[in-house]
Amino acid sequence: MKKLKLKEVSEDGGWLAGRARPSLCTRARLAFQVLIALGRRLATVAVGDRDRDGDMAAALLVLLGFTLLGIESGSGAGSNISTSIRDEGSRTRLTCTLNSSDTHVLGHRWMKGDRVLQEDAAPDLTTEYEVDPEERSGQYSCTFLSEPAGRTARVTVNGPPKVEAVDSSVLGIEGERAVLVCKSESFPPITEWAWYKITEAGDQVLNNKSENTFVVSSETRTELHRQELNLKADAGEYACSGTNTEGVDRALITLRLRSRLAALWPFLGVLTEVVVMVTIIFACEKCRKPEVVLGEEDTGSAPPKSSGPHTIDKDKRNAN
Secondary structure (H helix, E strand, C coil): CCCCCCCCECCCCCECCCCCCCCHHHHHHHHHHHHHHHHHHHHHHCCCCHHHHHHHHHHHHHHHHHHHHHHHHHHCCCCCEEEEEEEECCEEEEEEEECCCCCCCCEEEEEECCEEEEEECCCCCEEEEEECHHHCCEEEEEEEECCCCCEEEEEEECCCCCCEECCCEEEEECCCCEEEEEECCCCCCCCEEEEEEEECCEEEEECCCCCCEEEEECCCEEEEEECCCCCCCCCEEEEEEEEECCEEEEEEEEEEEECHHHHHHHHHHHHHHHHHHHHHHHHHHHHCCCCCCCCHHHCCCCCCCCCHHHHHHHHHHHHC
16 A cells, blocks of 8 residues: 655644745645545545555545644744733833744734734834833734734733723703713723712712612723712712722712703893893983974074064154
């Protein structure tokens, strides 16, 4: 029986050093050919020498497995990536190192979730990223950009939670509903959320059993719903607290309330100003003195003549 020689495969799915690594298309064609040969051998087993052809079929099956392993490695992670986390005082530095690469590295990309933090076009096999102290904990990923597919590794930085209020001040209306929201992108994620109403007597715990209150929480977000707001009882400061395996943190939110009639005050103010102005105008018109206006027929007419002097002159002439 002619024996088949199987090429050894390295742990990362590539061919061992000293031999050229076949391309992805070459490995795919090889796998297809092995699959056809395996099918023929299995068909032969049914009608021929089961022992001899069974051994041949087993050998082909092993070769197929190694070939497919090489294909999967070529399209995925490829060479191994080692990661490290170094704390340098208040700073944290993340490092990714690609052990080896059979393709040219076109650059690097650092991400946190769906957000791109840093990207370059350097061909180095090592890349570093300095973590923002305000957003230290979380899951990061480093990618070595290459064709046809890049190689990616994940770096997890654990830390105490960092709880933030979505709005540090919330305005509500008496009798209606207000929603207070806190969030946290920390890692490990929040395992327990708690809400408190801060009073002079101490922190009052708020949960789904409290009056006119219900709480909705997830690993990254919590919401406090206060219904039928009371102007005196509900206004004030609230606190949301988040706990994970690394510690505890909390944030404060101020709830400000106004009366139902608060929206009418601007309108009433404008209306009052109008009434005052109209009253002043009417008062001024009433207090003004009437003016004498001469008619057009009297304009330019001579003053009436007095009959006294003429009568005296006539009497003197008669006496003469």
